[in-house]
Amino acid sequence: xxxxxxxxxxxxxxxxxxxxxxxxxxxxxxxxxxxxxxxxxxxxxxxxxxxxxxxxxxxxxxxxxxxxxxxxxxxxxxxxxxxxxxxxxxxxxxxxxxxxxxxxxxxxxxxxxxx
Amino acid sequence: xxxxxxxxxxxxxxxxxxxxxxxxxxxxxxxxxxxxxxxxxxxxxxxxxxxxxxxxxxxxxxxxxxxxxxxxxxxxxxxxxxxxxxxxxxxxxxxxxxxxxxxxxxxxxxxxxx
Numbered sequence: 001x002x003x004x005x006x007x008x009x010x011x012x013x014x015x016x017x018x019x020x021x022x023x024x025x026x027x028x029x030x031x032x033x034x035x036x037x038x039x040x041x042x043x044x045x046x047x048x049x050x051x052x053x054x055x056x057x058x059x060x061x062x063x064x065x066x067x068x069x070x071x072x073x074x075x076x077x078x079x080x081x082x083x084x085x086x087x088x089x090x091x092x093x094x095x096x097x098x099x100x101x102x103x104x105x106x107x108x109x110x111x112x113x114x115x
Numbered sequence: 116x117x118x119x120x121x122x123x124x125x126x127x128x129x130x131x132x133x134x135x136x137x138x139x140x141x142x143x144x145x146x147x148x149x150x151x152x153x154x155x156x157x158x159x160x161x162x163x164x165x166x167x168x169x170x171x172x173x174x175x176x177x178x179x180x181x182x183x184x185x186x187x188x189x190x191x192x193x194x195x196x197x198x199x200x201x202x203x204x205x206x207x208x209x210x211x212x213x214x215x216x217x218x219x220x221x222x223x224x225x226x227x228x229x
Contacts, residue, residue: 004157033217035219040124040221041221042203042219042220042221042222043158043203043205043219044219045217090157090158092157103148103160103163104158104160104217105160106157106158106159107157108155108156108157109155109156109157
């Protein structure tokens, strides 16, 4: 019963480098999300997806890209890493939406430092 | 911009004390959720409140949704060290709003000392 799995758990990047944060869920959830959590700032939505092949921007999408080729996977790509992208990144998933908000299941996060 | 303001930002108490944390907004929400996050882990859902005035209990935790659906509170009775963590509220704004419109507060960091 893995739930939402994020890899890697920690990563240090140099300015200008690129990387992909991986996220996989085994609950057959249609909705998946990427958030960043900065100290004292709560969670900010980067991108989300309502199903395979469909993605949409959240509150802070600049500097990131996503794709959703399968129901299970939702990778987040940083093309040109900048110090402002130092943060903890959380992936989450939820069942199909409705009037009542569905619970989001979170992974344990990827701690990313850009130096 | 719709915001959820949580207070207090930090709270340090002794085991056995009672406490209340708040989640307030000027906007109406169709539902609110409370999550708890422990260091090094992702948030975990505690409860969802949907109806204005609704009260839900989860053991020593009592959650209330305001009558106007603009605010919520979390009350913990006889706090224990295991309650230590970051408490986040999250809301789905009205009217409309897709699943991508979930808004999180900044959280209340609770420390319960033995």
